[in-house]
Amino acid sequence: MNLLVAISIGLREIAAHKFRTALSMLGIVLGVSSLIATMALTRGIEDGTRIFMQQMGGLELVSIVNKEPSSRKYEFANLSPGRTLRDAEAIRRSATFISHVSPEISLATAVATDGGGNPDRRMVRGVYPDHFVIAMHQIAAGRFLTALDLERGSRCAVVGDTVAKNLWPGIPPPLIVGKSILIDNRPFEVVGVLPLYEMEEQARARRSGRSLSRRWDPFRQKNETVLVPFTTMFHELRSGAFPLDSLETMKLETLTVRVGDLDHFRPALDQVRRILDTTHRGVDDFDLETRQDWFDRMESSVRAARLSGGLISAISLVVGGIGIMNIMLASISDRVREIGIRLAVGARQRDIFWQILIESILVSLLGGLLGILASLGLIEILKTIAPTENVPVLTPDSILLAVGFALAAGLLSGLYPAAKASTIDPITALRYE
Amino acid sequence: MSLIHLEGLSKVYRVGDQEIRALNEVNLRIEEGEFIAIIGSSGSGKSTLMHLLGCLDTPTTGRMEICGNDLAKASNDELARVRNREIGFVFQAFNLLPKLDVVSNIALPLIYAGVPSRERLARAKKAASDVGLGDRLANRPPQLSGGQCQRVAIARALVNNPRILFADEPTGNPDSATGRMILEMFDALHASGKTVVLVTHDPSIAARSRRVIEIRDGRITREYAP
Ligand SMILES: Nc1ncnc2c1ncn2[C@@H]1O[C@H](COP(=O)(O)OP(=O)(O)OP(=O)(O)O)[C@@H](O)[C@H]1O
Numbered sequence: 001m002n003l004l005v006a007i008s009i010g011l012r013e014i015a016a017h018k019f020r021t022a023l024s025m026l027g028i029v030l031g032v033s034s035l036i037a038t039m040a041l042t043r044g045i046e047d048g049t050r051i052f053m054q055q056m057g058g059l060e061l062v063s064i065v066n067k068e069p070s071s072r073k074y075e076f077a078n079l080s081p082g083r084t085l086r087d088a089e090a091i092r093r094s095a096t097f098i099s100h101v102s103p104e105i106s107l108a109t110a111v112a113t114d115g116g117g118n119p120d121r122r123m124v125r126g127v128y129p130d131h132f133v134i135a136m137h138q139i140a141a142g143r144f145l146t147a148l149d150l151e152r153g154s155r156c157a158v159v160g161d162t163v164a165k166n167l168w169p170g171i172p173p174p175l176i177v178g179k180s181i182l183i184d185n186r187p188f189e190v191v192g193v194l195p196l197y198e199m200e201e202q203a204r205a206r207r208s209g210r211s212l213s214r215r216w217d218p219f220r221q222k223n224e225t226v227l228v229p230f231t232t233m234f235h236e237l238r239s240g241a242f243p244l245d246s247l248e249t250m251k252l253e254t255l256t257v258r259v260g261d262l263d264h265f266r267p268a269l270d271q272v273r274r275i276l277d278t279t280h281r282g283v284d285d286f287d288l289e290t291r292q293d294w295f296d297r298m299e300s301s302v303r304a305a306r307l308s309g310g311l312i313s314a315i316s317l318v319v320g321g322i323g324i325m326n327i328m329l330a331s332i333s334d335r336v337r338e339i340g341i342r343l344a345v346g347a348r349q350r351d352i353f354w355q356i357l358i359e360s361i362l363v364s365l366l367g368g369l370l371g372i373l374a375s376l377g378l379i380e381i382l383k384t385i386a387p388t389e390n391v392p393v394l395t396p397d398s399i400l401l402a403v404g405f406a407l408a409a410g411l412l413s414g415l416y417p418a419a420k421a422s423t424i425d426p427i428t429a430l431r432y433e
Numbered sequence: 434m435s436l437i438h439l440e441g442l443s444k445v446y447r448v449g450d451q452e453i454r455a456l457n458e459v460n461l462r463i464e465e466g467e468f469i470a471i472i473g474s475s476g477s478g479k480s481t482l483m484h485l486l487g488c489l490d491t492p493t494t495g496r497m498e499i500c501g502n503d504l505a506k507a508s509n510d511e512l513a514r515v516r517n518r519e520i521g522f523v524f525q526a527f528n529l530l531p532k533l534d535v536v537s538n539i540a541l542p543l544i545y546a547g548v549p550s551r552e553r554l555a556r557a558k559k560a561a562s563d564v565g566l567g568d569r570l571a572n573r574p575p576q577l578s579g580g581q582c583q584r585v586a587i588a589r590a591l592v593n594n595p596r597i598l599f600a601d602e603p604t605g606n607p608d609s610a611t612g613r614m615i616l617e618m619f620d621a622l623h624a625s626g627k628t629v630v631l632v633t634h635d636p637s638i639a640a641r642s643r644r645v646i647e648i649r650d651g652r653i654t655r656e657y658a659p
């Protein structure tokens with residue numbers, strides 16, 4: 001018997017019992033749609049994170065982060081000053097494998113032109129000149145902050161593209177350099193303007209005049225930044241907030257270093273760790289976080305999401321498979337006589353076997369198809385719920401995978417009914433009422 | 434060599450601890466081209482014998498050869514092949530598929546013979562018009578009379594051009610138009626060289642055959658030419 005005949009018999013059988021078949025498909029529909037939706041969701045998270053990573057810089061970067069000290073050292077924990085500028089200076093002086101060091105403190109405050117226009121609330125960061133390399137900045141006009149600015153604690157600032165455009169609409173960056181701005185009501189001189197950072201597709205859309213609405217902009221933070229020398233930040237903007245702190249002892253918000261050569265990555269980490277052991281007086285209240293760590297952490301959380309979604313899908317598929325098996329068993333006991341007649345006119349056992357198996361595969365494939373349609377709807381709903389940076393992304397391989405699972409569910413759940421049907425004895429079957 | 438050769442053929446049914454000897458040591462030879470009627474009272478074992486001959490069932494003991502195939506111990510696939518190619522079977526209860534129309538019912542054996550669909554359709558239509566149902570092709574069995582169903586069953590049995598036709602009580606009332614038509618068809622098939630074996634209660638139908646075999650309590654008790 002050829003495949004086409006078996007398929008047409010199967011389709012006729014499905015058409016004859018639409019409601020029953022639809023019910024038995026439900027599990028497969030759920031399984032397939034949840035599988036595709038999970039894959040789309042996790043893929044969206046992956047994509048969002050990848051863009052974020054690119055924007056955060058390369059593998060050379062290492063963040064020094066706070067950590068709960070281990071219990072063994074807990075009682076000495078208050079001996080450690082925490083992450084301070086001393087760490088940054090010590091690393092800069094004696095970690096030979098480290099090329100750049102960027103400590104940072106920040107303050108969200110009002111930024112306005114000295115003409116007195118409406119102030120914008122911006123994140124103002126106190127940084128080292130090395131921030132230029134570590135944050136992967138470029139300069140559109142003027143210059144970046146220098147060591148001299150740092151040393152003098154001068155009132156100069158570098159502003160991001162969005163900040164510049166908001167304060168001085170329509171004025172090109174070269175003319176902005178030299179203008180004054182008020183940061184927290186203190187006058188600063190703009191010494192440099194950063195270029196507009198954007199993703200490739202945004203640039204393309206802007207050039208062709210389209211607007212990419214509702215798309216997450218990973219560069220927003222960079223475009224809205226206002227950078228001042230670290231020392232200026234402390235003396236002009238932060239002093240008094242923590243009267244007991246000096247420039248040296250105030251806690252850093254972030255401390256990022258860049259390894260000069262990836263070939264010396266591990267030794268570089270060792271150097272940093274040794275230095276910090278000293279400055280932190282042996283208290284292990286810090287940790288070195290590489291971008292690889294970030295990547296791994298993201299991967300493992302995506303894997304966890306995928307696993308839990310996959311588990312739900314798997315359960316639905318198993319339940320769906322059982323549903324199909326149930327319906328196929330009901331169907332063959334309805335059709336004992338038909339099977340007997342087919343055997344009597346020359347069907348072999350394997351013809352009956354294939355007929356039932358193909359029928360159950362058809363049911364599951366049909367369920368898979370409906371599941372794909374349902375998943376499209378589901379993904380649309382998720383798109384409105386999910387954060388814009390993680391918009392779910394439908395991929396063809398997730399559809400293939402889901403169809404594959406549906407197929408497997410149909411195949412496995414069809415095996416037993418098919419085997420049962422094929423061992424029916426023709427005479428018994430013909431007597432069957 | 435005989436077309437059909439039975440030797441010491443027995444069929445025993447076991448119901449609980451009771452043994453029913455439906456066939457008891459039957460010996461029979463049927464030659465190619467014979468026209469045979471099997472008669473006997475109800476429960477004598479006629480259908481049981483026909484089912485064995487039709488390869489629908491296997492004997493408890495004994496030897497059975499059909500068209501040179503030893504079938505007493507044949508595999509299921511071998512039996513299916515013989516049912517499909519060598520034998521046409523007309524059941525006492527028609528056994529048509531109620532969901533299929535006349536053409537599809539008649540074409541059923543061709544599906545399992547691997548005949549391509551276009552040819553299946555052509556041959557099924559031809560077989561349908563041979564039994565006078567050329568104008569009822571799209572009807573389904575529940576829409577047909579008993580006699581018409583019987584003719585569909587005959588067309589199905591003949592569609593794959595078998596060497597032997599078995600028919601279990603095929604005629605219904607032999608005086609009706611359908612009954613007469615069916616008997617004439619058997620005559621014609623016999624004349625064209627097919628082997629025909631039919632079961633009947635009716636002596637007047639048995640009289641149309643060339644050889645009558647009488648069964649009682651699972652044994653062949655008498656054999657004569659009418
Ligand atoms: N599956 C079975 N299980 C038990 N006994 C059976 C079975 N099939 C047939 N028999 C018995 O075997 C005997 C022969 O039955 P069979 O059907 O061959 O009779 P028959 O000659 O065809 O009768 P009828 O003329 O009424 O059709 C009967 O006694 C019947 O009860």
Ligand SMILES: [Mg+2]
Binds near residue numbers: 479480481
């Ligand atoms: Mg009978």
